[in-house]
Amino acid sequence: MMETLTREEGEMAVSLARATLERTIGGREAKVPALTPVFAKKRGVFVTLTKAGQLRGCIGFPYPVIPLGEAIREAALSAAQQDPRFPPVQAAELGSITVEVTVLTPPERIDVSPLERPAEVEVGRHGLIVNGYGRSGLLLPQVAPEYNWDASEFLDHTCMKAGLSAGCWKDRQIDVFRFEGQIFHE
Secondary structure (H helix, E strand, O other): OOOOOOHHHHHHHHHHHHHHHHHHOOOOOOOOOOOOHHHHOEOEEEEEEEEOOEEEEEEEEOOOOOEHHHHHHHHHHHHHHOOOOOOOOOHHHHHHEEEEEEEEOOOEEOOOOHHHHHHHOOOOOEEEEEEEOOEEEEEOOOHHHHOOOOHHHHHHHHHHHOOOOOOHHHOOOOEEEEEEEEEEEO
16 A cells, blocks of 8 residues: 655645746746655656636656656646647746645456446546556546546546547457545645
8 A cells, every 4th residue: 555645745846846947937036845754655646737617737756667756847837838639837827826746556457347347436536547548647536526527427528538438448359447636735
């Protein structure tokens, strides 16, 4: 079982993401919090930016490939400047943007027959990754409750996020993974 972050560490994670944006995009000196040892451990993480309640950027690392502190900095900048769905965030927007950091558990494959997959997905607890046919899609745990999706709808939308058809999760050639996330926001 992966250690969870404390509330204070969650606040550090959000402060780190915000400071990275303020310094790099805003050109302002921003105080970076002193980080605890958990930030040196490899963890998956996503940084989500919203503006007036609307998504403005969301990018991250599904797998624990780099230390959490570094992953937060990279994900924050990528969410602000490289999410292909949005133009890059401008310095003047920073004051109206809300930062959210989701720290992930390592994805685990759902190893049941395809039609049994919905029973293995707990809406509001699990995020999903769908892999197959050279494509991949991920949706964070907070997405399904926002849209009142059940497990099957959540699987369908993760397939579509991968650029595959809804219902692709019923195909044996498709791998489905679930993970959990600790969500921290401003």
